[in-house]
Amino acid sequence: MAAHTITFTVNGAPETALVHSHTTLLAFLREQLGLTGTKNGCSTGECGACTVLLNGEPVNACLVLAVEIDGAELVTVEGLAHDGQLEPLQQAFIDHTGTQCGFCTPGILIAARALLNRNPDPTEAEIKDALRGNLCRCTGYMRIIDAVKDAARTGG
Amino acid sequence: MSAAPKVTPTAPSMLAMPSPGLPPFDYVRVNHPGKVVRLLLEHGDNARLLMGGTDIFVQMRDGVLAPQIVIDLKRLPGMTNIRYDPARGLTVGAAVSMNALAAHPAVIAHYPLLVQAVETVASYQLRSRATMGGNLCNASPAADTAPAALVLETRCVAWGPDGERVIPVKDFFLGVRRTALQPGEFLARIEIPTPPDGWAGRYIKLGRNAGGDLAIVGVAVMGYPDHSTSSGYRFKVALASVAPTPIRVPEAEAILSANPITEDLLAQAARAAEDTAKPIDDLRGSARYRKAMTRNLARRALDDVWHELRKER
Numbered sequence: 328m329a330a331h332t333i334t335f336t337v338n339g340a341p342e343t344a345l346v347h348s349h350t351t352l353l354a355f356l357r358e359q360l361g362l363t364g365t366k367n368g369c370s371t372g373e374c375g376a377c378t379v380l381l382n383g384e385p386v387n388a389c390l391v392l393a394v395e396i397d398g399a400e401l402v403t404v405e406g407l408a409h410d411g412q413l414e415p416l417q418q419a420f421i422d423h424t425g426t427q428c429g430f431c432t433p434g435i436l437i438a439a440r441a442l443l444n445r446n447p448d449p450t451e452a453e454i455k456d457a458l459r460g461n462l463c464r465c466t467g468y469m470r471i472i473d474a475v476k477d478a479a480r481t482g483g
Numbered sequence: 484m485s486a487a488p489k490v491t492p493t494a495p496s497m498l499a500m501p502s503p504g505l506p507p508f509d510y511v512r513v514n515h516p517g518k519v520v521r522l523l524l525e526h527g528d529n530a531r532l533l534m535g536g537t538d539i540f541v542q543m544r545d546g547v548l549a550p551q552i553v554i555d556l557k558r559l560p561g562m563t564n565i566r567y568d569p570a571r572g573l574t575v576g577a578a579v580s581m582n583a584l585a586a587h588p589a590v591i592a593h594y595p596l597l598v599q600a601v602e603t604v605a606s607y608q609l610r611s612r613a614t615m616g617g618n619l620c621n622a623s624p625a626a627d628t629a630p631a632a633l634v635l636e637t638r639c640v641a642w643g644p645d646g647e648r649v650i651p652v653k654d655f656f657l658g659v660r661r662t663a664l665q666p667g668e669f670l671a672r673i674e675i676p677t678p679p680d681g682w683a684g685r686y687i688k689l690g691r692n693a694g695g696d697l698a699i700v701g702v703a704v705m706g707y708p709d710h711s712t713s714s715g716y717r718f719k720v721a722l723a724s725v726a727p728t729p730i731r732v733p734e735a736e737a738i739l740s741a742n743p744i745t746e747d748l749l750a751q752a753a754r755a756a757e758d759t760a761k762p763i764d765d766l767r768g769s770a771r772y773r774k775a776m777t778r779n780l781a782r783r784a785l786d787d788v789w790h791e792l793r794k795e796r
């Protein structure tokens with residue numbers, strides 16, 4: 328069973344780590360780096376709870392190998408807030424009660440962040456489409472969509 | 484007589500808890516095509532090729548696959564390139580992500596059918612990783628890019644022990660998860676010729692929900708003016724999820740070039756698609772439902788394409 332040394336940045340900080348071939352990025356983040364904001368819902372690409380930004384693009388961390396992030400830039404939900412300030416999208420989720428149990432929230436924040444990065448002024452249909460891969464058992468989605476719209480409106 | 488040992492039952496909910504890990508294997512990243520061929524020949528069925536991993540990692544977790552070595556081809560030269568040239572068409576490296584493909588200006592301008600097909604797959608984040616190459620190589624009957632690849636007469640370019648080999652996509656799928664790739668071969672790129680002037684295309688997918696569920700039925704249609712046929716047009720029709728492999732429907736295509744196009748003829752062609760479909764019952768739909776939906780969706784896709792074609796005249 329081979330181990331590999333990988334170098335990458337996570338939430339802006341450069342890191343080097345030793346990982347097994349078969350360690351997923353999700354397991355690596357949660358169990359090796361202790362970044363437990365990223366959640367494991369299904370481990371099979373269905374629920375989106377594990378969504379993180381890999382070189383700026385949202386990916387399902389459960390279907391990426393840790394060794395594949397060698398040389399890459401990662402952003403997890405822990406990297407959204409800066410200097411003790413929530414980012415506007417996070418604040419909008421609070422303002423609109425876009426979160427209840429919160430299990431889906433980190434993945435949805437990341438998927439929504441990625442949407443607003445590539446399309447700062449999305450339509451409701453575009454928001455729904457961008458969040459198609461994120462399941463939420465609590466909110467009924469409408470408040471999540473409202474939160475994303477609001478964040479877009481306020482330039483978040 | 485000793486008492487029966489006390490067994491503490493494991494709660495089913497604990498057994499069902501997904502683990503974020505995968506079974507052990509060795510990961511190898513290769514930079515040279517010759518090395519891939521060597522590794523494939525050396526390890527045979529114990530080796531598995533990796534693009535986006537959205538199929539193999541799920542299959543490994545389900546216990547369907549248990550490779551000892553996973554070979555990552557994404558950093559081979561040319562694997563992530565997209566090139567367009569009006570004379571030669573579109574060349575897509577096997578490791579180009581679906582999002583990169585659907586966002587490429589030449590693909591948006593010249594292959595809207597491909598964009599439509601790609602955008603029916605799963606979710607945006609899955610498509611950051613998933614590739615069209617992996618979609619074709621996985622050879623699922625439900626592969627959403629396969630019907631579009633079939634009607635666009637795509638060529639799969641393989642690399643192997645004897646160098647390059649071109650496999651027309653119509654000969655690429657041999658059965659469920661079986662392709663025409665030989666031992667030691669891998670898919671290097673996909674070549675899609677420039678379709679004839681004035682063409683129009685449509686992919687319609689029926690899933691269990693409006694999002695990215697696997698297709699219950701998928702129908703791709705493309706058509707273009709062709710003065711050599713009696714109808715003045717030529718159509719190509721392909722289906723997903725209604726046979727062991729994605730398939731073309733030559734019967735429907737023949738009907739649509741032999742006679743002037745009317746409502747009735749479009750209906751006949753849609754019935755031919757239904758007749759060609761040989762679906763199975765599974766958790767996503769019964770065979771009977773799939774056949775009926777094949778006719779409905781084929782009719783809708785044909786209507787849409789026919790509408791486009793007449794608009795352009």
Ligand SMILES: Cc1cc2nc3c(=O)[nH]c(=O)nc-3n(C[C@H](O)[C@H](O)[C@H](O)COP(=O)(O)OP(=O)(O)OC[C@H]3O[C@@H](n4cnc5c(N)ncnc54)[C@H](O)[C@@H]3O)c2cc1C
Pocket residue numbers: 371372373531532533534535536537538539540541556577603604605606609612613614615616617618619620621625626627628664668669670671695696697698
């Ligand atoms: C939640 C979820 C939803 C999905 N929804 C859809 C959907 O709506 N429609 C759909 O069509 N698919 C769907 N899929 C399946 C999958 O995402 C697609 O088939 C995807 O295109 C596979 O591409 P990949 O790059 O991830 O392939 P990989 O998993 O990397 O590879 C796929 C297969 O091809 C082989 N392979 C990889 N590269 C090569 C190569 N260069 N040469 C030869 N063989 C190779 C691999 O060994 C493997 O067997 C879904 C999957 C998940 C997890």
Ligand code: FES
Pocket residue numbers: 366367368369370371372373374375376377378387388389390
């Ligand atoms: S845990 Fe990755 S998509 Fe559900």
Ligand code: FES
Pocket residue numbers: 425426427428429430431432462463464465466
């Ligand atoms: S808030 Fe509970 S799953 Fe979304």
